[in-house]
Amino acid sequence: MKKIVIIGGGPAGLTAAYELLKDTKDEFEVTILEESEVLGGISQTVRYHGNRMDIGGHRFFSKDDTVMKWWSDLMPIQGKPAYDDQKLGREKPLVSGGPDPEKEDVVMLVRDRVSRIYYNHCFFDYPVSLKKETIKNMGFATTMRAGFSYLGSCISKKPETNLENFYINRFGKVLYSMFFEGYTEKLWGRHPSEISADWGAQRVKGLSIRAVIKDMFSKAFGKKNNENAETSLIEQFWYPKYGPGQLWELVGEKVQEKGGQILYHHTVKTIRTENGKIQSVVCETPEGTKEITGDIFISSMPIKNLVAGLEGCADSEIQRIAAGLPYRDFVTVGLLVNKLELVNETDKKTLGNIVPDCWIYVQDKGVKLGRIQIFNNWSPYMVEKPEDTVWIGLEYFCAEGDEFWNMSDEECIDFATKELVKMGVIQEGTVLDSHREKVKKAYPAYFDTYAQFDQVVAYLDTYENLFCVGRNGQHRYNNMDHSMLTAIHAADAIKHNSTDKSAVWNVNQEKEYHEQKQS
Incomplete structure (x- = not known):
């Protein structure tokens, strides 16, 4: 029986465990090492006073x-x-x-x-749509400038050496400045001109003004089909x-029912190697240090930490690149209020006639707030009293150890509340309850030493019994389904005694995947 050690109990780690155990009998002994007390990673559901929070929105x-x-x-x-x-x-x-x-x-x-942009106290569709409300909110002059700017970007393409040029090529400079520049800088803490275009290629996919126009005409002529839409247009x-954590908790139960073991509060600190293979991992646990051996290791831990813990890594260049890989950390402030000051001017019915958005992207450069989640609209069962209260999540991007991250719960909640009042989203004194959640290394970033990341991939692949999966395990800003697919491919390779990692690393890389539904 092969002993499989999986580092991390997020979507990738749990998917790998379930795939290895669901159709096999006594072939694999699977152990998941999770450093926290909950499953799901950033896809967990946080429970607080009868209400639930989805960290990041899934x-x-x-x-x-x-x-x-x-x-x-x-x-x-x-x-x-x-x-x-x-x-x-x-x-x-x-x-x-x-x-x-x-x-x-x-x-x-x-x-x-329903996801919209909140800019200059007006709502705009996300992605931006071409309809009379958009033109009204932008104003005729700005609309004309945006149109000519887009036409100019069609005639003269910029080299896509950074994320700023990537966006300008698809939307023109005016729309880029209005709807992408500020939010992107909030998210990454860097101006888009300093960020690799890879991020746009993975997250925006084939979206552009051309795609928006195509989508608009499809709807006008009655062709409305999620299967052929860009991911951002579903x-x-x-x-x-x-919430998402419910599914991952269920997967954890299934893994244990099939004989898998989940060890909580196990933080991997050292990875011991011999003859080009991983031999064991050393964990910090509440009971002290514990060494766990295995035949095959699946890692969804941050690449930076993985390489730092590899005892056999004597290559100083690989260590330098991995140590320099950047991340953005994440804070969500949950606020329970009786009502929002935002008016529902859409044709969508909602409980309490609140705005229908799941997410609201905040483009206002005068506040630090990046996005607002309205949990009532994700699921009415996320809120204890969905007809009487509104439970929202305010999303902030920061760096572990910076001034915002180091605020106390009270300071952070007060800061977030004042920003909402300033924006006119809520009135002062209307918060009924509040909660803060902090997530380290939520977003692998695409600058600094990321340009040399391929060298790290090549190095890690020399360990034939190591498979790197998931968002942090591959230092790639994957969606949840992409993280799962990396794990599915890793499990498939293991079941077939293969050491070929190409399928695992190639998830969310092929252009065709972005633009077409796979058959």
């Missing part, structure tokens, strides 16, 4: 059928309306025989995707009744 949608089936096999799609849909008479595509979310908990809801997605 839409369950993939262009890969394997992942969609993986999710729905574990959590069937709803067969009856959810609480808010029932109350409001909203229609959703229901699955015959599917569970009733009012009676059962293990159920995927079908939710409407109109509905799946969502677990109690």
